[in-house]
Amino acid sequence: MQQVIRICHKELKDYFISPIAYIVISIFLLVTGWFFFTTFFYYNQADLRNFFNLLPITFSFLIPAVTMRLFSEELNVGSYEMLLTLPVTFKDILLGKFLAGVLFVAAALVPTFAYPIFIAFMGQLEWGPVAGGYLGALLLGASFVAVGLFASSLTRNQIIAFIVAMAICFTLTLIDKMLFFFPGPLLGVIGYLGADFHFQNIAKGIIDSRDIVYFSSVIFVGLYGTHLVMQETS
Amino acid sequence: MIHIENLSKYYKDFCAVDQISFDIKKGEILGLLGPNGAGKTTTLRMLTGYFMPTSGTIRVKDYLLDENLLEIKKLMGYLPESAPLYHNMLVYDYLDYVAGLRGLDKNKKISRIRQLVDLCGLDEIMHRSISELSKGLNQRVGLAHAMMDDPEILILDEPTSGLDPNQIAEIRKIIRQIGEEKTVILSTHILSEVEATCDRVVIIDKGKIVANDRMENLKQSAGQTHFIHLDILKANFQEVRDRLREIEGVVGIEKINEKPNGPLSVQVACKSASDLRETVYQEIKQTNWVLIEFHQETKTLETIFRELTEEN
Numbered sequence: 331m332q333q334v335i336r337i338c339h340k341e342l343k344d345y346f347i348s349p350i351a352y353i354v355i356s357i358f359l360l361v362t363g364w365f366f367f368t369t370f371f372y373y374n375q376a377d378l379r380n381f382f383n384l385l386p387i388t389f390s391f392l393i394p395a396v397t398m399r400l401f402s403e404e405l406n407v408g409s410y411e412m413l414l415t416l417p418v419t420f421k422d423i424l425l426g427k428f429l430a431g432v433l434f435v436a437a438a439l440v441p442t443f444a445y446p447i448f449i450a451f452m453g454q455l456e457w458g459p460v461a462g463g464y465l466g467a468l469l470l471g472a473s474f475v476a477v478g479l480f481a482s483s484l485t486r487n488q489i490i491a492f493i494v495a496m497a498i499c500f501t502l503t504l505i506d507k508m509l510f511f512f513p514g515p516l517l518g519v520i521g522y523l524g525a526d527f528h529f530q531n532i533a534k535g536i537i538d539s540r541d542i543v544y545f546s547s548v549i550f551v552g553l554y555g556t557h558l559v560m561q562e563t564s
Numbered sequence: 565m566i567h568i569e570n571l572s573k574y575y576k577d578f579c580a581v582d583q584i585s586f587d588i589k590k591g592e593i594l595g596l597l598g599p600n601g602a603g604k605t606t607t608l609r610m611l612t613g614y615f616m617p618t619s620g621t622i623r624v625k626d627y628l629l630d631e632n633l634l635e636i637k638k639l640m641g642y643l644p645e646s647a648p649l650y651h652n653m654l655v656y657d658y659l660d661y662v663a664g665l666r667g668l669d670k671n672k673k674i675s676r677i678r679q680l681v682d683l684c685g686l687d688e689i690m691h692r693s694i695s696e697l698s699k700g701l702n703q704r705v706g707l708a709h710a711m712m713d714d715p716e717i718l719i720l721d722e723p724t725s726g727l728d729p730n731q732i733a734e735i736r737k738i739i740r741q742i743g744e745e746k747t748v749i750l751s752t753h754i755l756s757e758v759e760a761t762c763d764r765v766v767i768i769d770k771g772k773i774v775a776n777d778r779m780e781n782l783k784q785s786a787g788q789t790h791f792i793h794l795d796i797l798k799a800n801f802q803e804v805r806d807r808l809r810e811i812e813g814v815v816g817i818e819k820i821n822e823k824p825n826g827p828l829s830v831q832v833a834c835k836s837a838s839d840l841r842e843t844v845y846q847e848i849k850q851t852n853w854v855l856i857e858f859h860q861e862t863k864t865l866e867t868i869f870r871e872l873t874e875e876n
Contacts, residue, residue: 336664348652408648412709415612415644416665417637 333418337426338433341400345434350396355438358392362442376453378446382463382533386503386526389435389467389474394495396434397478398488400427401560406486420560424553428472428479435471439464459535466532469545470525474499476552483559499525502548565590565717565747566611571620573606573771580606582771583620590716593743595762596751599873603771604751605645608721611749612642624717638667641715645722647706651695655686655705658694659712666713680708683738700731707738718742720750724757736761755866769873782868790834792844793820795827795857804830807847813840827856 345351366381373380404410413423446460474495481495482488506524509517521527525548528541566588573581581603588594596604609615611622613633622629624636649658659680663673681687684704689697694705703723710718723739724732739761742748752758758765758779765782767775775782796804801819808817813835820829834840841860848855 333665336661340661343657344650344652407651408644408646409650411609411614411644412642412648412706415614415637415640415642416662417634417667418665419634 333422334426334429337418337423338429341427341430342433345396345430351434351437354392354396355441358388358438359441361388363445366445376449376455378449378460378463379533381442381445382467382530385467386470386529389471390496390499390503392438393431393435393471393474394478394481394492394499397431397475397495398482398492400431400479401482401556402486402488402491405483405563406488420557424479424556424560428475428553431475431478432468432472435475436468439467439471456535459533462535462537463533465537466529466541469532469542470529473502473525473545473548473552476549476556477502480552480555480559483556483563502526565592565625566749567621567623568611569621569623571607571610571622572618573603573610573615574618579771581610581617581768584768584771584773585620586766586773586776588747588749590747591743591745592764593739593748593750593762595758595765596749596768597753597755597758597765597869598751598768599753602768602873604753604768605721607768608642608719608749608751612640612719613637638713639715640717640719641710641713642719643703643706643710643721643723646699646725647703647709649694649702649705649709651693653694654690655692655694655697656690658705659708662709662712668713676712676714680711683711683741684708685734700727703727703731703735707735711742715746717747717749720748722752723750724752724754732757755869767869767872774872775868790839790860792832792834792841792860793857794830794832794844794848794855796830796848797827797854797856799828799851799853801828801830803851804828804853807851808832808844811840811843811847813843829857 362381362384365384366378369380401410404413414420446455446457449455477498478491478495481498482491484494485491502523502525504524504526506521506527509521512520522544525544528544531538531541568587569585570583571581571585572579572583584603584607596607598604606615610617611629613629613636616630624639627635627639629636653661656677659677660673663677668676681690684707686701686704686708689701689705694702697705703726707720707723710720720739724735727735736757739748739750743761743763750757750761762779764778765775766773794804801822805817808814808830814832815835816833818831818833820831822828832840832844839860841858845855845858
């Protein structure tokens with residue numbers, strides 16, 4: 331476990347020492363802030379629903395940008411060989427990097443606490459959906475980080491890793507809005523695959539075990555896929 | 565210390581390492597020698613647990629590689645070829661990170677990093693980013709990485725490749741210094757490196773071991789024969805052979821080359837200890853052959869290496 335923390339710490343330090351973290355977080359805040367507040371006053375409702383509606387799409391872009399380097403860079407430089415021959419297991423490396431990604435997502439979400447606080451001054455804000463929304467955002471972020479790690483393990487090229495991760499995250503976000511493309515009997519299954527659908531459930535403040543199971547499965551499949559791919563490379 | 569048995573590695577259908585077995589004793593500096601693509605790096609990668617062998621066993625001390633990989637990793641320090649370090653870190657941060665992963669506690673960390681800085685000559689670059697370092701400095705940081713935990717076994721993959729002669733001499737000095745107490749395995753395709761640093765040498769070619777012996781033995785077996793090279797005009801091989809075969813100490817006579825109207829090149833193999841140049845010269849003087857080239861060469865490690873790795 332200590333090794334996991336050390337690896338996670340190193341990855342986080344890499345993000346925050348280099349400009350990556352600041353660029354990604356500023357863009358995230360700009361995009362979500364702009365789209366949220368341009369329509370906020372029209373609706374005249376004290377809630378964060380529009381903010382959370384947008385999150386899956388923004389995350390589909392931003393999280394792949396954060397995770398693309400995690401394995402690709404190591405494979406490309408060759409430092410993965412030095413890391414893996416230190417007394418660490420692959421599980422330590424995988425969990426460390428995953429945790430670093432999740433903490434990064436959390437760090438990006440923290441400044442947005444300003445929105446609910448600001449809204450609470452202006453009207454009656456219901457805190458339940460806000461708490462649910464943030465929990466959902468973290469789960470959604472963690473799932474996308476797992477997907478991003480998987481994409482990053484596939485290739486040495488960070489750009490390919492980014493595009494693959496974005497494509498998967500995008501599909502997961504939008505698939506339940508494209509149901510008319512699929513034949514009737516599949517609708518239930520495909521609808522269940524939609525990340526946005528599960529996220530919106532939690533964001534309403536309803537914490538249902540089905541949604542938790544969904545996100546846990548995406549995380550598990552992503553991490554296990556990464557494990558298999560990296561096993562294959564050695 | 566290390567026992568390798570019937571180790572093989574296939575990449576799909578390509579066989580990179582084919583059924584190799586050898587032992588390494590404690591306190592030995594072993595040179596793994598071979599031409600490019602012989603399977604040196606693959607062997608070392610399997611030894612460090614980076615690659616899984618297709619078949620065969622590796623035993624380090626009492627640990628089996630596929631069962632106690634973590635314990636084995638703790639015993640080993642490994643420097644991959646060309647030392648691929650994290651580019652975006654500072655040298656100190658990198659060493660600190662490695663020390664952490666090696667499980668050194670805070671006080672030990674600092675004192676060990678100090679020691680390594682002295683040993684590898686890093687004191688002026690501690691605050692520099694790894695991406696700015698020259699190849700030689702990068703290699704030295706890599707060496708510090710490998711030696712962080714004072715490991716019992718040090719595995720170095722082409723530690724001097726791409727360095728200038730001064731840096732090579734320095735790295736060799738460091739390796740010999742470490743080799744006094746530790747077990748060192750180093751791979752290289754540079755022969756003088758093996759001659760300068762290793763106790764024992766394993767020569768690999770096309771994934772197979774073609775020689776495995778102590779340096780002195782190899783040299784001795786090599787030194788057993790001198791060769792005298794002769795280029796003679798106005799002679800035919802038959803005559804030359806008949807005449808020179810009579811000399812005591814001549815083991816074999818071989819025709820290298822004969823051109824019409826040109827010289828006849830002959831190689832005379834002689835037993836060691838005896839210098840036959842004078843006798844051969846006297847013999848030739850009695851004939852009317854014209855001697856245009858006459859020199860002796862001793863088989864060195866290089867010739868052995870070429871013989872062992874070229875024929876197939």
